[in-house]
Amino acid sequence: MSACGGVVGMIELDRITRGFQVGDQLVQALREVSLNITAGEFVSIMGPSGSGKSTLLNLLGLLDRPNSGTYRLDGLDVTGLDEVAAATVRREKIGFVFQFFHLIPRLTAAGNVALPLVLAGVAPSERKERVARLLADVGLSGRADHLPAQLSGGQLQRVAIARAMSMNPAILLADEPTGNLDRATGREVLALLEDLNQRGTTLIVVTHDQEIGARAGRRILMEDGRVVGDSISPSPSGVPQGRGFIRGSGRGSEAQTSANAESTVPPSPPAPPPRGEGSKP
Ligand SMILES: Nc1ncnc2c1ncn2[C@@H]1O[C@H](COP(=O)(O)OP(=O)(O)OP(=O)(O)O)[C@@H](O)[C@H]1O
Numbered sequence: 001m002s003a004c005g006g007v008v009g010m011i012e013l014d015r016i017t018r019g020f021q022v023g024d025q026l027v028q029a030l031r032e033v034s035l036n037i038t039a040g041e042f043v044s045i046m047g048p049s050g051s052g053k054s055t056l057l058n059l060l061g062l063l064d065r066p067n068s069g070t071y072r073l074d075g076l077d078v079t080g081l082d083e084v085a086a087a088t089v090r091r092e093k094i095g096f097v098f099q100f101f102h103l104i105p106r107l108t109a110a111g112n113v114a115l116p117l118v119l120a121g122v123a124p125s126e127r128k129e130r131v132a133r134l135l136a137d138v139g140l141s142g143r144a145d146h147l148p149a150q151l152s153g154g155q156l157q158r159v160a161i162a163r164a165m166s167m168n169p170a171i172l173l174a175d176e177p178t179g180n181l182d183r184a185t186g187r188e189v190l191a192l193l194e195d196l197n198q199r200g201t202t203l204i205v206v207t208h209d210q211e212i213g214a215r216a217g218r219r220i221l222m223e224d225g226r227v228v229g230d231s232i233s234p235s236p237s238g239v240p241q242g243r244g245f246i247r248g249s250g251r252g253s254e255a256q257t258s259a260n261a262e263s264t265v266p267p268s269p270p271a272p273p274p275r276g277e278g279s280k281p
């Protein structure tokens with residue numbers, strides 16, 4: 001599948017801080033956060049509004065950089081990567097799912113899922129095949145030619161998940177992926193994410209939803225920029241199995257390998273959502 005198929009998404013954060021200067025006020029969004037996440041974990045991140053969850057997720061996804069501290073990803077220090085190198089790592093290892101989907105309105109479902117593959121230079125014939133499979137995996141084969149405006153919320157999020165998985169990333173980061181969905185649709189989306197995790201994807205979900213939090217194998221609680229709780233429980237029973245997502249990737253059984261820091265000029269994955277006014281680290 002992707003060039004980094006053998007790299008599985010091990011995260012090590014050491015005393016990460018991130019502050020935002022707004023006027024003469026400094027907001028400390030993260031205060032010395034140290035955290036290790038093992039490849040294959042399903043981690044939920046919960047906590048009050050403003051506690052730093054999205055800031056942490058953006059840093060994990062290399063959409064933002066800390067003011068201090070170290071971030072190692074698959075053994076590679078990625079803390080100070082420039083934008084081009086960070087984009088390469090993102091493209092190869094990380095998928096994103098957001099609360100408001102962030103699909104491109106004028107592209108069809110298939111076009112949205114294809115975009116990362118286009119940017120990565122995947123040949124049209126292979127692209128077509130992969131897009132068809134990705135859409136089938138999220139149960140949307142019949143909606144390939146629909147524009148986002150012609151899809152329901154749950155369908156939009158499933159397209160976004162298919163897009164996030166198009167490069168078969170080792171890590172899937174989701175920021176309130178069910179926050180804009182009704183409960184039943186949210187459950188379907190969660191089932192898809194859990195299925196991906198069962199197949200080896202490291203899954204990190206920021207959520208206000210207690211149900212999602214409870215289903216995660218590991219629950220991280222944040223308050224005021226700090227990790228104040230971190231508990232591990234055996235994975236819940238009843239997780240759906242065998243839906244066939246990313247068939248044949250086989251990553252779950254692959255051994256970890258060290259990071260492969262490529263230096264080729266990377267096309268960027270879909271743009272991250274705007275973060276508003278903030279100080280550069
Ligand atoms: N770009 C920015 N510029 C200035 N301040 C910011 C920026 N991003 C985040 N902050 C501040 O950092 C703190 C943490 O924000 P963050 O978005 O990480 O919270 P959150 O836990 O995700 O909250 P929510 O549950 O409401 O999404 C908040 O006080 C927020 O106002």
Ligand SMILES: [Mg+2]
Pocket residue numbers: 053054055175
């Ligand atoms: Mg947030």
